[in-house]
Amino acid sequence: MGVELATGKAGFAEMEDVNFSDSELIYHVRDALRLVPLGDTDNYNQLIGVMHHTERLTPGEVALLVTSLKALSGAVSYIDIVHHWSLLSSIFGMSMWNYGPDVMDALVELIISLAASSGKYVDSCLHMLVSNFMPPPSFLELLKHPHGIARKDQVLYHVHSALRDIADLVPLAPLKLQDIITQRMPNIFTKEPLIVLYAENMLRLESGALGEVIGSMMLIAVVDRLIDLDVEIGWDEILQDDSSKGIFEMELEDVEGTADDTEKDSDELPIECLSRKNFAGNIVAEKLDSLMVLTFEHLNSCIEGGRLIQVFETLLQSFQKTVLTAYKSKFAQFVMFYACSLDPENCGVRFAKMLADIFMGIQSPLHRMSAVAYLASYLSRAKFLSASFVAIILERLVNWCFNYCQIQDGDINPEAHRVFYSGCQAIMYVLCFRMRSMICVPHLKSRLLLMPIETILKHPLNPLKVCLPSIVEEFLRQAKAARLFTVSETFVFNDLLESELSRAFGGMERLDMFFPFDPCLLKISDRFIRPNFVYWSLVRTSYDDDDEESSSDEDIAQNYVAGGNRENIADDEIAGSFEEHEIDLDEFDYSLNKMSITPKNSLKYRFGGELRRPMQMPSRIRPSTSPESL
Template structure:
C-alpha cells in the first residue's frame, strides 16, 4: 500500500523542531535546565562527518534565539568541541611529521562553496576511508584534511553567530563610547570560556581566534583581556603552566592585534618589564645562580614575550624626536648601545623606558638568551642590532659553549608537562598539553605563540582588518623618508600586509649574522633554516599552519 506523504527536507524538519522547542520552553520556563544535558549528549563525536558537525552547531546556536539563558552553557559546549577537533589535528600532524614520511602542506580547504549546508559532505568522510594504500597512510592524510574542513566550518558558524548578534544590538543605546550592554555581556561570557578552557589547552591552533575577534570590537575589551592575562601571569598561586600560557597569549596578542593602541602596548611592556626586573633583583645575587627552565619558567616566558613583542612593535616603542613624545610616553631611554656614527638614520634613536629592563635581564646569570626559543632570540638579535637597540651576539657566541643538561622536573612542579601527570589544573588533558618527554624538561623554553597566522579558508575573512601580519624592519627603513610619523594617528597602528614571497625573507638585512667574522656560507644556511622554521614570524612549533595534502616516501 502506498501513501502520498510528502517528503520533508532537512531544513523544514529543523525548523519544526525549533518551533516545538520554543513552544515547550514557553510553557515550561524551567525546561531549559533539562534541555541542555540532552543537547550536550547528542553533540556529534569529533570523528563524525563534517555535515553532522556543521548542521548541529548551526542548530544549537539557533536555540539561543529563544533560550538565551543557555548562552554560557551552549557557547562553552560548542567551543569545547571545536577545541577538541583543533587539538586533534595538531596531534595527528605531529605524528605524521615524526614518522618516516615526507609531508607536503597546503591549508586551502575550499573544496566547495561553503562546506556547511551540502548534505553530500557526510559522504565525503566515508569515501576517505576507502582511499588507503596497504600501509594506510593516505587515510590519515585525508582524515586530517576532513577534520580541518570540519574545524573551519564550525568556526565559520560561531563567527557568523557573533557577527549577527553584534549587528542586532547596534541600535541599542550606549554610554561613553561603550558597546551595548548585551554585547558586553557576550564578551564576558567568551572571556570566561577562554580563561577556563582555551587558556588551559596547549596546542590549540585556531579556536582562540574567537576571543581575538570579540576583543577587536572595543578598546575596553582589549583592556579587560590584557588585564585578565596579566593577572594570571603575576598570580603566584596559579600553576606555572597557566602563567606561562598567559605570557604566550599576551605576547602573541599584543604582536598580532592590529587594533591595539600605543597606550595598551606600552602598558604591557611596562608590566612585563617590571616583573622580570623584580625577579632578577631578587634572584641574581651571587655567582651560584644558574639558568633553570624548571624553576624560573615564568621568568623565561615573560622575557621571551618581551623580545617577541619588540620584534613586532618596535615602531611603536621607538620614540621619535618630538616634544609630544616626551609628554605622552613618559620617560625615555636612548640607544642602549653606541649608535653607528656612519648612519645618520640610526643616530638618536630613543626607546620607551619600559624596554630598559631587557638590557639588565639578558646579561643576568639567569641567561634567558640561552633558555628562550632560539628562533625568537635570533630574530630579536637581528632586529635589535639593525636598530642599534642592543648588541647581543657576543652573548650568543658565549652561550654556544655552555651546556645545560636536561633534568627531571621537581616533584611539585607545575611547569608544562612536569612529572608524569601533566599538571593539576587539567591543561592539556587530552595528552597534547605537554611538551616534555618522559618527565624531563628541555633546556630551551618551549615556544608557543597562539595567534600565529590564521590559515583556515572559510572563516579567514573574519580576521581581515584586525590581524597584524609580519613586516620586516628594513621595509620600514625604506619608507621612513617618505612617511613621517603622525602622532594623531597612533590609536590604530596600520601596516601593509606582505606577500608570501616577502614573508619568506623576514628580517633579512646586511651585517646581522656576520658581525663576529663567521663564515658567510654557514650563516646563510643558518638564516635559511631559521626563516623556514619561523614561517612568517610564526615561531610556534605547531605544524598546523598548513594542511596535509599528500605524502611521499622519504628519499
C-alpha cells in the same frame, strides 16, 4: 468543519468513509485510546498507521494526518504512557523534515500539548524536537538547493517556536533542554553539514528567548567542539619531532620553489612549502573551518545586536577552562581573536589584561607560561591594538620580570625559573613586532627607554642564553638599530641553533616555542582574521631603512601598517587596516606565511665549516604543539 477520513490506501486499515466534525473526531480518537486497555485496538492501530505514513502523501492523506494530529492534541489527557507507548513512539519518531508546513503546525501543537499535560512526556518531547535539529541523512543533498534551504528554515522555525512555548509552560524545561542538547551533540566524526547545522541551532538558542537561561552553555559547548576538532587534526606523520633539527629548519621561509615542490615525499617536505593548500581534503580541518565560520558569523550578529560584551564574558570563561589548557590547540583560539577585533576597546583590552593577570597570578607554571605565550602572540599580531596599549601591557610584563630579578641572586636555571624566562621571551617577542611602531611615537619611545629591560637581560639569570636564540637575535638587532640598549648584538650561541637551555625551560610541552596566534591556515575562516592580523612580512622593523631588497607589494603593506618613515604617527594610524590594499588572496598565501625576520643580505653563520641558514624568527610551534601542515 467537516473532514472526510479517506482510507483504504496501502498502510492504512480499511474502514468506511466517514465525515467527522472537529469535535467528533476528538471523541473518535478518545474512544480509540480508551478501548486499548479493554483489548479493542482496531481504531488505535489505524491511528498509528496514519503516523507512520510519510512518503509521497496525497492531499487527502495530508489532511488525514493533520486532523489526526489535531485530534490527538485535544485528547492528550487520555494518552497513557504504558498502554499507548506504540503511539507515543510513532509521534516522537516523526521528522518534520518529511512534511510541509501544515503537518509541522499540527505536530508542534501536539508536542506542546503533550509536554504541558504531564511531566512524564517533557523529556521525550524535548528529545523529539532536538532530533529535528538535523535532517535525515537522505535529505543532505537537498540542503544544497533552494527547496532544501526553504524546508530547513521552516523546520527550524517550528522547532524553536515549540521549544520556546514549552519553556513558557514548563519552568524546568530549559534546564532539561540544556542537558539533552549537550548529550546529543554530534561527535567529531559526524558529517560536516550535520555537525554545522546542529551547532547553528545551538547558537540560535544562545541568541534567542532561551539564551538568558541556557545561552552560555550552548556557546561553551560549541567552543568545546571546536577544541575537539582542533586537537584531532594531526601532522606528526608529516613532520616528525626530530630533536636533531633546529627550530629554523621547521620555520616558514621564502617559497622559492614551484608547485612541483609540494609533491615531494612528506619526509622531505620543507616547511616553507606548507600552506593552507595542505589542508585540502582533510575532513576534520574542513569541519573545523566551517564551524569556525559559523561561530564568527554568530559573533557578528552579537555585535549588531549589542550583545557582544555579554557573550564575550562567556568566551573568556570557556577560554580559561578549555582553550588555554588545550594541548595542541591550533585554530580554535582565533574565536577569541576575532571577538576582540570586533570590539577592541572593550573585548580586545579585556582579553589582554586577563592574560597578564593569569601570568602574574598564582596558577600553575604551565597555566602562566601558556597565558604569557598567548599574550605575546596576541599583542604582536592584533592590528587593532594601539601601540599605546601594547606599551602599557608590555610595561606590566617588564615590571614583573624586574621585580623577580630583585629577589633572585642565583645563576641560570631554566626549570626553576621557567615562568620568568617565558616572561622575558614574551617581552622580546612583542618588541620584535612592535618596536618600530613604538619608537616612531616620541612619548612611547621615552616610555620604552624608561623600562628596565636592559637590567633584566643583564641579570645573572641571563635570559639571553635561555630564550629562543632566533628571538634573542632579532630583538638585539632591532634594539641596536633603534639605539635603545647597550646589550651587545654579538652573542655566542651554542653550536645548535636551538639551545639546550631553551629546550629545558620550555619543558616537554615546548611552551618556549608556543606562538598561538601564528597565521591561521584554515582557508575560509582565515578571511575573517586577515584584515586585522599583523603578518611578519608586513612588519616594519627598526633596521628596515638599511635593507636594499624588498618586494614592492610588501613595501606597500609595510608602509601602511607601520606608517612608513613618518616620525610622528597617531596610535590609530599605526593600527590601520590592511583591507584597503587589493591583493589576490591566493598569491597572498606566500606573504602571510613568510615569517623570516633576517633579511636576505644578513650575516650567515657557519658551524663546522658548513654554511647554515641565518637565524629567523620562529613562526610556529614544533609539530608536537602546533601545525605546519596536515
